[in-house]
Amino acid sequence: MTTTADVTRWVKSSYSNTGDSCVEWAPGIASNTGAVPVRDSKNPAGPALAVPVTAFTAFVNGVKSGSLRR
DSSP: EEEOSSSSOOOOOOOOOOOSSOOEHHHHHHHHEEEEEEEEEEEESOOOEEEEEHHHHHHHHHHHTTOOOO
């Protein structure tokens, strides 16, 4: 499922580095739809991936805890 990128305010991940590897998400849409839009900050006009809130939460918790490291 995709959504357009111009719907609401986007927030850059605090885990993104200072280079071009940035992920953004739209918390306003997530609270209204139950799906978290995620996009590549290099292409803000491009499509966004809609991830279920529960899956996004599990992903963020995994990143924070370090359990997703290689």
